[in-house]
Amino acid sequence: MEAIEAALARALSVDPATVRARWRDSEGAGKASDVGQSVVLVGDRALLVDSGASGFQMRYGPDVRIGLDVRMPAFDVALWQHDGRWQWVMPVDRHRREWRMRLLIAFGIALVLSAAPVWLASRRLSRPIMALASRASVSALETEASFPLDGPEEIRAVARAMNDMHRRLAEQAAERFQSFTAIAHDLRTPLTGLRIRAECMPPGERERMVADLERMGAMIDDMLAYARIDRQGVRWERVDLVAFLRAITLDRQSIAQPVDFRPSVSSASAQVDPLMLRRAIDNLLDNAFRYAGNASLDIARSGSAIHIHVDDTGPGIPENHMEAALKPFTRLEASRNAATGGVGLGLAIAERVCTAHGGRLHLQNRSPQGLRVTIVLNPLDDSLHAHTPKA
CATH class of the missing domain: 3.30.565.10 (Histidine kinase-like ATPase, C-terminal domain)
Structure with a gap:
């Protein structure tokens, strides 16, 4: 490792004593390239291999100068810090990196291929929901309960429940309206009787009673007119x-x-x-x-x-x-x-x-x-x- 430590020290312009390197056993002994220089680990000794068309030559020892672009087995390196600690740098697992890239590519392809089916499915699911919302926005108690029974079973169940709810509310509103109009009509009979009796009152009282009775009749007319607008x-x-x-x-x-x-x-x-x-x-x-x-x-x-x-x-x-x-x-x-x-x-x-x-x-x-x-x-x-x- 001395040759590698020396090469790193030269590249970082630091004292070789502040650089430590160690081989990663899991990576194997390395492989020599066909052309150029490479490092092969044999036991604890690193051999520099010069390969060319005429063959190869191996060198080792402290005089071997290894460049930073030389192919070699994976190793860890540590650099001494001023606070007395060593900062270690480990190489990235290339196999894991390749699998990450493959997973990303596969995920991207799956996303592209599933985009259109997912969009079509969501449109098919949202269309009946939008139809329900559109119908609900214009629905009133006086209109027919006609929420569309389209889409999946769950949405059809919601539409049936909304139709049933609409019918119940309409029936309750109709009962209250009939009660209200019946009471209003029944009030006209005593008002008519009071109007007849008012004619028998002294002149000053008669005018005031007639005015009050006319106001009461006008109020009844207004309430009936207001209640009938939506129904007629x-x-x-x-x-x-x-x-x-x-x-x-x-x-x-x-x-x-x-x-x-x-x-x-x-x-x-x-x-x-x-x-x-x-x-x-x-x-x-x-x-x-x-x-x-x-x-x-x-x-x-x-x-x-x-x-x-x-x-x-x-x-x-x-x-x-x-x-x-x-x-x-x-x-x-x-x-x-x-x-x-x-x-x-x-x-x-x-x-x-x-x-x-x-x-x-x-x-x-x-x-x-x-x-x-x-x-x-x-x-x-x-x-x-x-x-x-x-x-």
Whole structure:
């Protein structure tokens, strides 16, 4: 090993005494190359073999100078450190390295070959799951329970359970709705009796009782209308919305409620449910006259959407109450009095009508004061024909 230690010391420019080397017995005696120099271990002696076309020559002893590029058996080497310890360096097991490379190549090939089957299998498995999610996103208690029974048995079992759950919930909701409507209808009989008896009251008391009874009847009507919107379905009909809003304006003016109607378009037609849309607009106008004493109507076009605006000059709605105002049975602080307080369903009914038409209801405070409520309708066909009037 002296020759190897000397060669390493020369390469590292250190004292040969600080370098130690030892053969790795597991690697065998080594093999001489056909051309050039190589080291062969014979017993404890390292022989330097010079091979060429004319044969080979072996040398050994302290005068033999071994280069770093000479082929030789595997060995360990240690270098003395300044802290008095030896730092050992061992060669990598080439057999183990070859097996690692083979395993990596095999894993890569298996990954490439299995990618397409795994992708197809995952798509086949995810397709019925996506179908369930898509159906669940549009499902409601009023719709049929039709979650698709596709895919593996486990997914079909989930779909069957969801269909059963949907049917149970729909039956429970139907029972509650029937109970609610029965109670509401039964209340009309005593209200009618009270109205008749109110006529026998002294003049001052009679007007107050009649007003209270009318408010109670209006609340019952609102609750029935809110509950029936989702159940009665939309009865689509092509309507000229400009003429439709003009008729509403004339009806309001006939009961001393002057509505200012100045349409931004000369004509606009769409598929709507006239009764449902009329109920929504009447609720918005009632709110405008209740809180502001005035109202104005407008209809405009924004791209393919139709915007019906109901404006007033009242106090408006605080920005942090906009979302709450659309919830059913919600009354803002300003409406909690005998003159204006309702059951809190006016905006909720209008919002549900917009949702049934595939649109939305938008609230916005006006400047310097007032409120703008916008019914946004999004026709799904080419039924919209709006033209800006000529000046």
